[in-house]
Amino acid sequence: MSHLFPTYQRWEIEPEKAAGTILYGKDGQQYLDFTSGIGVCNLGHRPEPVEIAVKKQLELFWHVSNLFPQSIQEAAAKKLAEESGLDCVFFANSGAEANEAAIKLARKATGRKKIITFLQSFHGRTFAGMAATGQEKIKQGFGCMLETFIHLPFNNLESLKAEIDKDTAAVLIEIIQGEGGIHVVTNEFIKEAEKLCAENGVLLIIDEIQTGIGRTGKPFAFQHFGIEPDIITVAKGLGNGFPIGAAIGKAKLAEFFGPGSHGSTFGGNPISLAAAIAVMDIIFNEGFLEESSAKGGLLFGLLHNELGWMEVVKDIRGMGLMAGIELTVPAQPILAELRKSGLIALPAGEKVIRLLPPLNVKQEEIEKAVSLMKCALSNYKVTV
Incomplete structure (x- = not known):
């Protein structure tokens, strides 16, 4: 028997090693990895600059606690x-x-408790994260949720206008709902949300956990819309596989997070920060982002041309190198077929295939992935 809690639906592939976009299984097979560890390995597996930075920090110190000033924390914070x-x-x-x-x-900065989030959203599996998440399946079996989280229809301006008020602390929103099916916020909605927040003294929080660190062709997805959030949150791609997350806020909020107000024993770990700085040095380069954005254009062009006409394909949506293909049938059997053919992709809900390739994916790898998807979907027999 396994001594692990069965909290994950495991695939049939056990990794042996990985490099770039390729994962090598213990079954002797090679797989084109278009999951990036669920949007984590934005530079692919084991990028050399990150590996060098981590090894260098390993030879200095691994952990000293946040009682000590650490220049590596200051350097990473400055870049963000x-x-x-x-x-x-x-x-x-x-x-x-x-x-x-x-x-x-x-909540502390505003003195208010109500936080507005959106249906189909996903904000984590802690109790506050579950309460904020607009998907009931995440909450089943855990009893009463934390109070004062309100879930509204995504991109529905009238419902937001009706709900936002002087009792609201924040509006928490994803620019692209990743786990919820790759739904992209509209320009009108996010700009009006920003305006409503300002008029009511409400903080605008953008969850960039999956969309941040270059995933959409800019450092952060909110930058496509010309808005100025009060807080953004990042994680996943920041460490390229090393555990790290960050909340980034405006200067006016600093007084509310003074000594003793919040903390984390391992937060700001120097090993993870060494990886994060190396990642940001590469991804935040304008030339890198332009090239990544062009690859996103190539991906979506091929998806529309090669798959968009198929009866089994209902919609194709996303931004940059974050794509969702909504099907008329469940996605899991097709994802299993893709793995057999050497392509690893993700679900995003019951009927959506999610693609999150590394940002430095090669053109020929994008072409191969779309070709494999076309073959799998062409062979799929739709049954009523």
Whole structure:
């Protein structure tokens, strides 16, 4: 028997090693990995600059606690602040922890409790993260949720106008709902949300856990819309496989997160920060982002041309190198077929295939992935 709690639906592939976009299984097979560890390995597996940075820090110190000033924390925080246009950073270990920090900060800074989030959203599996998440399946079996989280229809401006008020602490929103099916916020909705927040003294929090660190062709997805959030949260791609998360906020919020207000034993770990700095040095380069954005254009062009006409394909949506193919049938059997053919992809809900290739994926790898998907979907027999 396994001594692990069965919390995950495991695939049939056990990794032996990985490099770039290729995962090598213990079955002797090679797989084109278009999951990036669920949007984590944005530079692929084991990128050399990150590996070098981590090894260098390993030879200095691994952990000393946050009682000590650490220049590596300051350096990483400065990069995040400069690229986001915000000011102050709290380092955590994951996306859920980053969202916990943002929720605590919003409630303390405003003195209010109500937080508005959206149906189909996903913000983590802690109790605050579950309460914020707009998917009932995440909450089943865990009893009463934390109070004062309100879930509204995504991109529905009238419902937001009706709900936002002087009792609202924050609006928490994803620019692209990743786990909820790759639904993209509209320009009108997010700009009006920003305006409504400002008029009511409400903080605008953007959850960039999956969309941040170059995934959409800009450092952060909110930058496509010309808005200025009060807080953003990041994780996943920041460490390229090393556990790290961060809540980034405006300077006006610093007074509310003073000594003793919040903390994390392992938050701001120097090993993870060494990886994060190396990642940001590469991804936040303008040339890198332009090339990644062009690859996103190639991916979506091929998806529409090669798959868009198929009866089994209902919709294709996303941004940058974050794509969702909504099907008229369940996605899991097709994902299993893709793995047999050497392509690893993800679900995003029951009927959506999610693609999250590394940002430095090669053109020929994109072409191969789409070709494999076309073959799998062409051979799939739709049954009523």
